Amino acid sequence: MRLSIFTVPSKIEAFFIEIGELSLFAARFFKETFSRPFEFKELLRQCYNMGNRSLLLVSVTGFILGLVFTLQSRPTLLDLGVESWIPSMVSISIVREIGPVIIALICVGRISSGIGAELGSMRVTEQIDAMEVSGTNPFKYLVVTRILATTLMVPLLIIFGDAIALLGSAIVEYLKSDMSFLLYFNKVFNALEFSDIFPAIIKTFFFGFAIGLVGTFKGYYCKNGTVGVGEASNTAVVYTSMLVFIIDFIAVFVTDIFSSIS
Amino acid sequence: MEDLKNREPILKIRDLRKSFGTHHVLNGFNLDLFEGESLVVMGKSGSGKTVMIKCIVRLMQPDSGSIELMGKDITRIDHEEMDILRTKIGFLFQGSALYDSMTVRENLEFPLRIHKEKYDQKDKLVKEALESVGLLGAIDLMPNELSGGMKRRIALARAIILHPKIIIYDEPTTGLDPITAKEIVELMKEIQIKYGSSSLIITHDVDCARVISNRMILLIEGVNYVEGTFKELVSSEDKKIKAFFK
Ligand SMILES: Nc1ncnc2c1ncn2[C@@H]1O[C@H](COP(=O)(O)OP(=O)(O)O)[C@@H](O)[C@H]1O
Ligand SMILES: [Mg+2]
Numbered sequence: 001m002r003l004s005i006f007t008v009p010s011k012i013e014a015f016f017i018e019i020g021e022l023s024l025f026a027a028r029f030f031k032e033t034f035s036r037p038f039e040f041k042e043l044l045r046q047c048y049n050m051g052n053r054s055l056l057l058v059s060v061t062g063f064i065l066g067l068v069f070t071l072q073s074r075p076t077l078l079d080l081g082v083e084s085w086i087p088s089m090v091s092i093s094i095v096r097e098i099g100p101v102i103i104a105l106i107c108v109g110r111i112s113s114g115i116g117a118e119l120g121s122m123r124v125t126e127q128i129d130a131m132e133v134s135g136t137n138p139f140k141y142l143v144v145t146r147i148l149a150t151t152l153m154v155p156l157l158i159i160f161g162d163a164i165a166l167l168g169s170a171i172v173e174y175l176k177s178d179m180s181f182l183l184y185f186n187k188v189f190n191a192l193e194f195s196d197i198f199p200a201i202i203k204t205f206f207f208g209f210a211i212g213l214v215g216t217f218k219g220y221y222c223k224n225g226t227v228g229v230g231e232a233s234n235t236a237v238v239y240t241s242m243l244v245f246i247i248d249f250i251a252v253f254v255t256d257i258f259s260s261i262s
Numbered sequence: 263m264e265d266l267k268n269r270e271p272i273l274k275i276r277d278l279r280k281s282f283g284t285h286h287v288l289n290g291f292n293l294d295l296f297e298g299e300s301l302v303v304m305g306k307s308g309s310g311k312t313v314m315i316k317c318i319v320r321l322m323q324p325d326s327g328s329i330e331l332m333g334k335d336i337t338r339i340d341h342e343e344m345d346i347l348r349t350k351i352g353f354l355f356q357g358s359a360l361y362d363s364m365t366v367r368e369n370l371e372f373p374l375r376i377h378k379e380k381y382d383q384k385d386k387l388v389k390e391a392l393e394s395v396g397l398l399g400a401i402d403l404m405p406n407e408l409s410g411g412m413k414r415r416i417a418l419a420r421a422i423i424l425h426p427k428i429i430i431y432d433e434p435t436t437g438l439d440p441i442t443a444k445e446i447v448e449l450m451k452e453i454q455i456k457y458g459s460s461s462l463i464i465t466h467d468v469d470c471a472r473v474i475s476n477r478m479i480l481l482i483e484g485v486n487y488v489e490g491t492f493k494e495l496v497s498s499e500d501k502k503i504k505a506f507f508k
Contacts, residue, residue, distance in 0.1 A: 126355045126359040130353070134372055134373035135345040135348055135373065136375065
């Protein structure tokens with residue numbers, strides 16, 4: 001193998017070119033979102049499809065998450081003699097951090113890869129060209145609707161998943177220490193404050209946006225036939241997962257600054 | 263067809279050039295398409311046929327040259343005007359390009375959605391187009407339930423739904439068995455008569471060219487190497503021309 005100092009910079013260069021292209025793509029999204037015509041029907045259809053396809057997955061994951069997380073933290077809190085803190089501790093961790101990130105990652109696997117593959121195959125089989133030739137702006141029809149749909153639906157799915165996770169946790173508490181659901185959720189809502197919920201919900205919109213943006217970007221510019229379709233779907237998942245963590249980091253950082261100010 | 267040369271062409275391409283990096287695909291290509299004729303452009307695979315027709319409908323921007331479509335230079339008009347011109351062109355894509363997620367009916371309705379008055383009579387137009395290709399029974403099927411030949415027919419129905427003046431075919435018989443290919447070529451002829459359209463057919467299928475062409479152009483090395491009727495070209499002594507008809 002030939003090693004060259006030039007191979008690394010070219011990769012870095014490609015990376016920055018890609019970031020640049022992605023930014024232009026995002027800029028185009030904002031421009032075309034606010035210009036006529038609006039594809040409402042297609043937007044609704046996308047929202048429905050995404051919700052419909054991810055609901056079961058999110059429910060199962062959320063439920064197991066709440067179950068396992070509670071079972072795992074119980075012994076420690078028992079040792080410390082603060083068993084009664086379980087509902088508040090679990091709910092704060094789930095609502096603030098674990099729920100959004102885990103469910104966003106599920107949505108990455110389900111939605112982002114799906115969009116990448118779908119638009120990718122539409123690109124290589126000339127379906128996108130066919131739309132353009134028949135006078136419909138494919139960017140509006142395919143890209144804008146999907147990004148808006150993920151931005152709206154991912155937060156809903158995350159809120160739903162959080163709720164299911166808390167239900168899972170409540171079931172563990174009920175079985176293990178006979179705590180009633182009423183008492184459990186009473187404790188949860190006493191523990192959760194606006195400052196826990198609000199930043200957590202805001203960041204889910206960014207997760208949703210990233211999921212739609214990268215998926216459509218990879219699919220829309222797909223090349224190289226069927227191989228390219230697989231690649232589009234795969235890189236969409238990798239990039240979006242990374243983005244979810246980066247967004248989460250930034251969100252936590254910003255929240256931290258705000259809470260230390262006030 | 264003798265008086266063709268006296269008329270104004272409805273599609274006129276002059277000195278069309280297109281490169282991808284250092285790869286020069288079109289090096290000054292010229293073409294005239296006259297009303298009512300079937301013009302076949304033949305060229306090897308990778309010779310730039312698809313690039314040429316994509317420039318006509320502005321799916322690609324040429325580097326230089328002019329493309330006049332019904333008297334308008336499409337390299338100089340804005341988006342709205344281009345969309346209006348596009349309604350006068352039917353485009354049959356190489357792989358049919360049917361929308362996978364839509365039924366046949368929705369596929370055919372798609373080009374109508376931006377034309378309010380046409381959209382109001384969509385049922386009639388969809389039925390009419392499907393009857394023209396003999397597949398009225400497939401109206402509620404999904405594309406993945408259709409055979410390759412049926413897909414091509416449905417794609418053709420979608421291309422003609424707005425009664426275009428020009429139909430552009432990108433390799434209409436490629437990937438089909440010989441019998442189905444023959445049926446498609448016959449169908450193309452029928453449609454040309456029924457709709458009074460002009461056809462620009464890209465192909466490397468000699469049988470297809472023989473049956474359908476009034477005139478032919480060979481695209482070699484990015485230029486229109488030679489023009490003539492099928493008979494003229496097939497009897498040529500030029501090596502490069504002969505290679506096509508072996
Ligand atoms: N978007 C593109 N980017 C780079 N090269 C392209 C692109 N589209 C076509 N080409 C190149 O142009 C040449 C002609 O392609 P094409 O017109 O599709 O050939 P064909 O005559 O078989 O239809 C090919 O060598 C192809 O690699
Ligand atoms: Mg081609």
